[in-house]
Amino acid sequence: MKKKHTTALATLSAGLLLTLPGLLSAQSNIGINFAGRDPGFPLAPWESTGAIAQTNWNNIAGGDGGAGNSGTTVPLEDSNGAFTAVTLTYQANDSWHSDGGVANSDDKLMKGIQKANPDPDTTPANNTDKMVFTLNNLGAGPVDVIVYGTHNGAGALMSVNVGATTFYFSEEADFNAFAQGSSVDPNNYETAVNYVVFPGVTPASGTIVVTAAKKIVDPQVTDGIGVAAIQIVNASGSFPANAAALAITNQPASASAGVGDAVTFNVAYSGPANVQWQKKWGEYTWG
Numbered sequence: 001m002k003k004k005h006t007t008a009l010a011t012l013s014a015g016l017l018l019t020l021p022g023l024l025s026a027q028s029n030i031g032i033n034f035a036g037r038d039p040g041f042p043l044a045p046w047e048s049t050g051a052i053a054q055t056n057w058n059n060i061a062g063g064d065g066g067a068g069n070s071g072t073t074v075p076l077e078d079s080n081g082a083f084t085a086v087t088l089t090y091q092a093n094d095s096w097h098s099d100g101g102v103a104n105s106d107d108k109l110m111k112g113i114q115k116a117n118p119d120p121d122t123t124p125a126n127n128t129d130k131m132v133f134t135l136n137n138l139g140a141g142p143v144d145v146i147v148y149g150t151h152n153g154a155g156a157l158m159s160v161n162v163g164a165t166t167f168y169f170s171e172e173a174d175f176n177a178f179a180q181g182s183s184v185d186p187n188n189y190e191t192a193v194n195y196v197v198f199p200g201v202t203p204a205s206g207t208i209v210v211t212a213a214k215k216i217v218d219p220q221v222t223d224g225i226g227v228a229a230i231q232i233v234n235a236s237g238s239f240p241a242n243a244a245a246l247a248i249t250n251q252p253a254s255a256s257a258g259v260g261d262a263v264t265f266n267v268a269y270s271g272p273a274n275v276q277w278q279k280k281w282g283e284y285t286w287g
Contacts (some may be wrong), residue, residue: 001066005130006076007017008056008168010121014082015033019273026168028078028081028234028238029052029078029079029086029231029232029233029234030058030076030077030080030081030086030232030234030239031050031054031056031057031058031079031089031205031229031230031231031232032058032060032073032076032088032230032231033058033059033060033063033108033109033112033229034060034062034095034112034114034227034228034229034247035059035060035061035094035112035227036061036062036095036097036102036111036112036113036114036115037061037062037063037064037095037096037097037112038064038096039130040062040095040112041059041097041102041108041111041112042061042108042112042144042219043057043059043105043108043109045057045081046253047105047108048105049104049105049106049109050109050146050156050229050231051103051148051178051180051195051231052099052146052231052233054079054231055079055081056078056079056080056081056110057229058073058076058112059118060073060088060090060094062094062095062112062113062114063094063095063287064094064095065093065094065095066093066094067093068092068095069090069091069093069095069114069115070090070091070092071088071089071128072089072090073085073087073088074087074134074270075087075137075242076088077277078239081243082241082242083242084137084239084240084241084242085239085240085241085242085243086135086136086137086138086214086232086239086240087135087136088133088134088135088136088141088230089133089136090114090131090132090133090134090135091127091132091133092114092115092116092131092132092227093115093116093117093119093128094114094115094116094224095112095113095114095115096112096113096114096115096152096226097111097112097152098110098111098113098150098151098152098172098173098174098175098228099152099173099174100117100173100174100175101178102226106175106177106178107175109113109148109152109228109229110148110150110175110227110228110229111175111228112196113149113150113151113152113227113228114131114226114227115131115151115224115226115227116128116129116130116131116212116213116214116224117219117223117224118214118216119180120223121142121216121219121220121223122216122217122218122219122220122273123216124214124216124239125144126286129213129214129216130211130212130213130214131211131212131213131225131227132209132210132211133209133210133211133212133230134207134208134209134210134229135203135207135208135209135210135230135232136206136207137206137207137238137240138203138206138207138208138232138240139203139206139236139238139239139240140202140203140206140236141201141202141203141234142200142201142203142235143200143201143208143232143233143235143236144198144199144200144201144232144233144235145162145197145198145199145201145208145210145230145231145232145233146196146197146198146229146230146231146233147195147196147197147210147212147227147230148195148227148228148230148231149169149171149194149195149212149226149227149228150170150171150172150173150175150194150196150226150228151171151173151222151224151225151226152173152222152223152226153169153170153173153221153222153223154168154171154173154174154222155171155188155221155222156170156171156212156214156221156222156224156225156226157170157171157214157215157217157221157225158170158189158212158214158226159172159186159212159213159215159217160184160196160211160212161209161210161211161212162198162201162208162209162210162211163201163208163211164188165198166184167181167182167184167189167196168181168183168184168185168186168188168189169181169182169189169190169191169193169194169196169282170190170191171189171194171208171222171225171226172194172282175194177194178194178195179192179193179194179251180193180195180196180197181193181194181195181196182196189215194228199280202236206240210230210272212225212227213225215282230259230262256266
């Protein structure tokens with residue numbers, strides 16, 4: 001069989017900001033997509049979506065049950081593809097996906113969800129009826145915070161709080177189009193909406209905390225609530241730049257394969273980065 005010898009070289013792309021950490025990125029947003037699980041619905045870097053459309057969404061994979069549904073991310077990319085100093089610390093107890101299809105990028109954004117499943121259902125313990133999302137290293141602000149919600153099963157009653165403001169809405173199971181909620185009345189869980197906006201929020205020491213909670217009713221209508229995405233719109237035009245170090249710790253090894261056969265390369269790296277694969281002089285894919 002005729003064979004070909006293939007060599008891959010991985011290069012880390014993090015932009016000028018990593019070598020000049022004192023700089024700030026250009027005007028940009030940060031999008032966080034909760035991709036869910038089984039199988040999960042990540043967005044590609046070039047996919048544009050959101051109530052305020054942007055590319056370069058940061059994908060967070062969900063875990064099964066309590067495992068893998070809490071943690072702190074690496075520094076997040078902004079909508080220009082530059083790494084910032086911003087990270088997300090999140091606490092949830094499940095993940096899944098809503099009931100709609102994935103015909104386009106908007107559908108994918110609203111498909112995967114992080115979840116709070118009260119346990120026990122009507123007398124939840126250990127804050128299992130809540131999700132907490134802490135946005136870190138935001139700088140002085142102000143920023144607008146957009147929280148998107150869907151669920152696997154219609155009628156999940158969710159409140160979303162930032163600072164002194166709390167919105168209330170009844171979650172959809174099948175996304176059709178972005179629709180903003182506005183109810184701040186705890187006796188009115190607004191229907192036919194799927195995101196809320198907290199405008200002009202000033203971070204406290206660089207931090208904003210978002211809390212999503214399920215209204216407990218007996219009997220329960222759904223098993224929990226879902227948050228599909230969070231978007232940070234920087235009204236001041238820039239986020240603090242990433243200063244975390246990055247390095248390739250293990251380059252991919254050359255490999256031989258039959259003409260037309262698949263070949264796999266692996267690379268290891270530390271720090272926040274994207275991996276760009278190239279063949280000869282042509283750019284291939286990001287991973």
